[in-house]
Amino acid sequence: MRFGMALPGPNVAAVDCLPLDVLPLILEHLTDRRDLHTCAQLSKAFHNAATPLLYRTLDVRVTMYTGMQRAIVLHPSTTILQRPEYAKYVRHVRENGAVGFHRPDLMDDCRKALKMCVNLEGFTWSDDSAEGTDEGDFMRYLDILQTLPLRELVIQTFYGLSDSVWAKLQDFSGLTKVSIWCMEGKPRILQGWSEKLGASLTHLELGVSSLSRAPHPLYFLSHLPRLRALRLKGAPSAAILEILTFLPQLETLDTEYFGAALTRYDDVPAANLRHLTVRTSSVHIQGFQQLWPWIRRLTPRPSLESFTLNAFSTQGEALVPRSFILDMAATHKDTLKRFKADSTQMTLKDIECMCTVFPNLESLSCTTMWSPESAPYEEAVQKANKLRELRLNLHDWRPTHVRLAGLNNANIEVAVRNMMLREGAALRLVGIGSIVYRGQWIYKKAEDGSDKVEFEITSNVIKDVWD
Structure with missing residues (x-):
């Protein structure tokens, strides 16, 4: 039901x-x-x-229709003021700077409703205006937030934060998560604030100007020894190794790779990463040569459970080297459960290798070249007894309808069924190109009225990643 x-x-x-x-x-x-x-x-x-x-999360909606002079604003403060008993359920509020621009008459009600959310834990402020955040509106929100049991603060702006707003933010302490994403403006990297957050902060996200133009982008992290999750955009590749030497509790890292860089830090990282995401791009495929040893240096001990790679090259798709797979298996054979490299190619033999050397693999997603309907998909996963999800994005220049015509046939469905019903297999989701197959055991009525159990596979067409 x-x-x-x-x-x-x-x-x-x-x-x-x-x-x-x-x-x-x-x-x-x-x-x-x-x-x-x-x-x-x-x-x-x-x-x-x-x-x-x-009412756990309240989110404002600002919609601008073509030909309209003013946007339509739907704000949850209207309901909270009408039903104040619901305010106690609110744990996170997402505010938008566009509200003050399009509906300044709502601002008093917005602030009144926020004051009533006495159990508020998280607050998100978004403003994509190129003119910058309205300092007065944001400062009044910050005044209210100081009176509430706030634990998480997320700020997403285009232009950045003024000196007065930044000074106000440094009055906050006891936060467990801080996320700051600014496209322009002064670099804000927790100067003078990290010391106050060191005893509590476990999750940190900093983007673009927060690191790329700062003179000493890593000094403040030494004050945050309790960090468990870190996402950085714009940090020098050589500096990541240094970061891992003084963040012993870090488990999740999402960062960028900008190419080989000299570093004086040869210490083994103190952090035991469980989840690693690497984003990178290059004007030529050879630019990825130093990427693989750099990744291995980030995870020198058995700890990694999930790995995500977003690597793009203007000169063709990068291949995941077989040597990298084997080197990773030498360290993380018993820990790795999820591997995702949708923008990087792997052959079916590489996929078979992955399923063999990582016996605890549960989810695998990558790109492979288009193969005819007789491709040995079954052989690639025959040793993956714990694999539950397999997604193969097909790199092919042909139009979608041609790819679908080549894939949507009985042979592929038979291969998928064989993969799912193989003895010892746990596989229940297979994506091949634009088609996703899901399998499950269901009860049905037999002709004699008795109950029977059948394995049913359903398929759905999704948007192809190459369209």
Whole structure:
């Protein structure tokens, strides 16, 4: 039964008998707010369970239609002021600087509603205006946030932050997550703020001007020894190794690679990374030669569980070297579970190698050259007993309808079924080009009325990554 569907009267009474602490755990898996809204109207028990989830995150919508002089602004403050009892459920608020520009008359109500969110944990401020954030509006929000139990602060602006706003931010302490993304403006890298956040900060994201134009972009990180997750945009590649030497608790790193760079730091990283994402690009394929040893230096001990690589070259698709796969397996054979390299090519033999040398691999996604319908897809995963998801993006110049005509046939479906039903296999999702196959065991009625179990595979066409 889909949770969004209405229940018959007798069933509603039965649902009301469920323990109240169970319903929220079930309903929180609903991703569509419309389903939660429907659940809130089913019964008193469902209303009590769904309402806190509906108001957990408040998000403003600003829509500009062609030909209109002023945008349409839908702000949750209207509902909070009408139903103040819902304010206690709010945990995160996302505000947009465009509200003050298009509807300045709403600003007082926005601030009144924010004050009522006494259990607020996170606040996001977004402003893509090239003129810069309205300092007065943002400062008034910051004044209110200082009175609330804020733990997470996310700031996304185009132009940057003024000196007065930055000085105000340094009054905040006890934050566990800080995220600052500024396209332009002065570089802001927690100067004078990191010392106050060192005892609490575990998640940090800094982008563009925060690092690229700063004279000493890494000094402040030495004050943040409790960091567990770090995302950097614009940091020098050579500096990443230094960062890992004084962040012993770091588990998640998302960074960029700008090419080989000399570094005086040869120390082994203190961090044991569990999740690593590397983003890079090059004007020629040879630019990736130093990438592979650099990645291995970031993870010298068995620890890595997931690895994501976004590598683009203007001179063709980069290939993942077989030597890199084998070297990674020598260290992370028993730990690696997820490998994603959608923008990098791997042959079917490389995929077979991955599935062989990483016995605990659960998810694999990469790009491979188009192969005819008789391609040995089954052989590539025959040793992957823990693999649950396989996605093969097909690099092919032919139009989508031609690729679909070559793939949507009985031979591919037979290969997918054989991969999923192979003895010992856990595979339940296979994506080949533009088609995604999902398999599951279902109950059906036999002709004699008895129950039987069948393995059913459904397929859906999705947008091809090369279109």
